[in-house]
Amino acid sequence: MNLAERIGFEANARLLIVHADDSGMCHGANWATAEAFRSGAISSTAVMVPCAWFESFAAECRDNPSWDVGVHITVTSEWVRYRWRPLTVAPSLVDGEGFFPRGSNEVADNAKVEEAAAEMRAQVERALE
Secondary structure, eight states: OOHHHTTOOOTTOOOOOOOOETTOOHHHHHHHHHHHHHOOOOOOEEEEETSSSSSHHHHHHHHHTTOOEEEEOOOOOSSSOOOOOOOOOOOOOOTTSSSSOOSHHHHHOOOHHHHHHHHHHHHHHHHHH
């Protein structure tokens, strides 16, 4: 049985999955994602757990259990004036200001595997809570 069949379609059905990224990041992303789900414009999203608006989006998800929501593992924080920090104590995953680094190269150059793994687990566990 292929994926199309497992979700209730014919084996040869052509499906389009429209995925909204970065829910939980800010109020605007949450509002747009919720509206897109309600209108049928998107099929799924991934939530950024360390971000300030995660709790608000989590509450929206509890009210809408049919939404397909995954975890957007977050280890960078690229915005100039809007940043986020790890959920765990992870010195190798923060910059000089205490936030996730701005770019993936910094993460690749500095992250300790154990700290990155612990942070990723913490994000998934918090999302599941």
